[in-house]
Amino acid sequence: MNISDNAARLREMIEKAIDDGILTRDEYDKILHLATEDGIIDRHEQILLSQLQEMIADKSVRLTK
Numbered sequence: 109m110n111i112s113d114n115a116a117r118l119r120e121m122i123e124k125a126i127d128d129g130i131l132t133r134d135e136y137d138k139i140l141h142l143a144t145e146d147g148i149i150d151r152h153e154q155i156l157l158s159q160l161q162e163m164i165a166d167k168s169v170r171l172t173k
């Protein structure tokens with residue numbers, strides 16, 4: 109299964125945002141916008157967003173204001 113361009117860009121954005129363990133609200137909003145900009149959240153995007161949510165929930169990534 110090929111990864112969509114959006115999913116690849118989303119992965120890059122998430123990796124960049126969590127490099128330092130901190131995700132700003134602005135970065136988070138941009139990630140959500142990218143995931144939904146084409147009107148479809150494909151399976152790869154769902155997985156990436158789910159993994160990000162898990163990292164926020166277990167505090168391996170801190171969501172800041």
